[in-house]
Amino acid sequence: MKTSLRKCRNCDEYTLKDVCPRCGQSTIVPIPARYSPEDRWGKYRRMLLKERRENDG
Numbered sequence: 001m002k003t004s005l006r007k008c009r010n011c012d013e014y015t016l017k018d019v020c021p022r023c024g025q026s027t028i029v030p031i032p033a034r035y036s037p038e039d040r041w042g043k044y045r046r047m048l049l050k051e052r053r054e055n056d057g
Contacts, residue, residue, distance in 0.1 A: 005030070 006027035007013070008020035020027055 004016050006015055006017065007030040008015065008023060008025055008027050010025040011020060011023045013020055013022045014030075015021060015027060018027055019025070
């Protein structure tokens with residue numbers, strides 16, 4: 001089952017659209033992906049997340 005609830009990054013507004021109706025920013029899916037011990041790409045996602053946090057901070 002795919003969720004259609006999305007959250008705006010800027011104003012924390014919940015919506016069903018890809019773009020926030022209040023501020024026009026793109027929205028994200030607020031629910032984390034399911035964990036799987038057989039996840040072949042998890043290492044690379046964690047590396048990307050760490051790199052983004054270092055660049056933003």
